[in-house]
Amino acid sequence: MTRPDLNPDFDGWQASDPTPQEKSEGVYCCGPIPVRAIKDGELTFKYDAPFVFAEVNADVVTFMKKKDGSTSKVTSSGLVGQKISTKSVGNDTREDITHLYKYPEGTKPNVPH
Secondary structure (H helix, E strand, O other): OOOOOOOHHHOOOEEOOOOOOOEEOOEEOOOOEEHHHHHHOOOOOOOOHHHHHHHHHOOEEEEEEOOOOOEEEEEEOOOOOOOOEEEOOOOOOEEEOHHHHOOOOOOOOOOOO
């Protein structure tokens, strides 16, 4: 998708959700957001870029209550956003596109922006 409203680096695949649950800037919408922006952590784009980034990169936080009544927090990274997929072109198989949305866990992106 060509995005004349953005830098040409952000043309290409765009993330969107046709069934948003909340308003974004007064309108029920989520996207289009450049997939590259999500991968690179460029969260200043309109239409819920921070929300989509969080959907892909969130940590899972669990609070454990112990027998003595105290609680402890357990944070698990690397569980969310591991099998991002779409339908393959030309057939009904799953195509893994996780690499388009995020860098491999534990790597630091070398982002020129």
